[in-house]
Amino acid sequence: MNLTCNLYVDGEFEGVINSQKDVNIGKQGHIKGEIVTQRLVVQGYVEGTVNAQRVEIKAGGKLNGTVESTELVIEAKGIFEGTSVVKNLDTLPVKS
Secondary structure, three states: OEEOOOEEEOOEEEEEEEEOOEEEEOOOOEEEEEEEEEEEEEOOEEEEEEEEEEEEEOOOOEEEEEEEEEEEEEOOOOEEEEEEEEOOHHHOOOOO
């Protein structure tokens, strides 16, 4: 699924989501596959590979898989199981 708009999923989806905007997985949402987006908000369950600028796992949300992102935010009672890779590490400021 290729999108140029925001996407909200509160059901089941299996496959590839490629969005130029935000993807929001609702509390009843279950995604299995690959997600490429600017911003991913997980309130339900995601299983697979995520490539995004910002990933937010909200309370009650669960992400199981591999995340490649610039920012990964996990709220209290949010669950992340898997591997996280930080993108653009060489462009981050260095403290001296």
